[in-house]
Amino acid sequence: MSDMMDDMEEGGEGVVKKFMFVNRKAPHGTIYALEGLEVVLISAAFDQDVSMVFVDDGVYELIKGVNTKGIEVKDFSKTYRALEGYDIEKLYVEKASMDARGLTQDDLIVDVTVLDSAEMANLMAEQDVVISY
Amino acid sequence: MKIGIMVSEGPYNHQASDTAYLFARTAIEKGHSVPRVFFYHDGVNNSTKLTQPPQDDRNVVNRWSKLAEDHGVDLVVCVAAGMRRGITDDILAPGFRISGLGQLVEAGIQCDRLVTFGD
């Protein structure tokens, strides 16, 4: 481990930052949604203030009724339901993104908070760390 | 200021690695520190010493290695993303190491800024 890393470890203890994970990609077409979810699950171990937001095609990640048998790929949509067990309960969806895709909350596999674009903008602006895919 | 970096795309196919490298190098030149660069998604492909670009092209992998050697930048390749893509310890270029996703979250906590470069 380098000296730089020793520097980094100073003062890291007990810090709680606001982390936001921004999901803007549909599942399956690319791996971003799946690998993004893996980061969120790991982040749970660090006791940070974590939010997950779904904007643009990211809202397709939360759709009900997925069947991935035919494409021979793991169905990870159920993992969003498990987030609660990791104490990741702040899930937000942008209303404009849902509207643009003909979706409502009833179409989603988990309970989310729906925000208008201005509310989403304010939430994003108050974060310490924003990680997006 | 401590600036952490995440690189989400492989070299050459996307400009992301180039932009990330130039950003990191400039930040260090300006007196900031870049304690860690975390390679995720196809970004893990930045770490293989098997890379052989043409002579007249930049060597993205060697540039990262030199940054690690000269400035102690910790180049971390995500183990899960790396295993998916065949990146193992025996093909790592100098300065890179394989570790878990926790290293990304830790960089977010311990650095003053975290900047993502991807597609």
Added chain:
Amino acid sequence: MLHIVNKSATERNSLESALRMVTKGSAVLLIEDAVYAATQGSVAAAKIQSAMADVQIYALGPDLDARGMSSRVLDGVKVVDYSGFVDLVTEHNSCQSWL
């Protein structure tokens, strides 16, 4: 907050989404293929111009140069180099990359 956009506005909706979610006082930095949006005659130019009422728009000079677009930059868009990019990151309390 600094919003970093790297995608061509005529190929993806990243710029549009970023502009939908900027707050007053935040900044938008266009890098890589996103710099085309900040040039005269681009269909995205009107969006950039109306956004400039609330936020400062920056474009990365080396990316404009590499694309032969430096002489076409819209008035009001500030061109920065990598050093300016680093300053923007440190001057804002956080950043979001609209990948």
